[in-house]
Amino acid sequence: MAADDIAGLIREAIPDAVVEITDLAGDGDHYAAKVISESFRGLSRVRQHQAVYAALGGRMGGVLHALQLTTAVPT
Template sequence: MAMAAEDIERLIREGIPDARVEITDLAGDGDHYAARVVSASFRGLPRIKQHQLVYGALGGRMGGALHALQLTTAAED
């Protein structure tokens, strides 16, 4: 079962309240997305920790309801 872009964005915002989130459906199939997440809470964290925060916000849906997510993170200036 595919996940809607709006659901991905909502989950990330709930888990990282100050995040700016942009979701792009890469294949038009509701199964392959790109996400750009910018948050002040990423400041000082290595990229892997930033990604772990996003995956944590998705609550274990990666590999299940959410098949593929190309993730880009950045700390808010």
């Protein structure tokens, strides 16, 4: 799965998100994602991550093998 596709899916589900994707291994399977969104304010880290995983629509473990995820609210 391409980094642009991952970012697009996240932005589609979380329109105000600032998304930064890094290919960790150069293999198109292992990525790090940093997602910043006002919609995360007041949510636990677990809920924030669940929102991102929901945006990926079940692709984790399939076409997207691994995603190191960092979430935050804007400062």
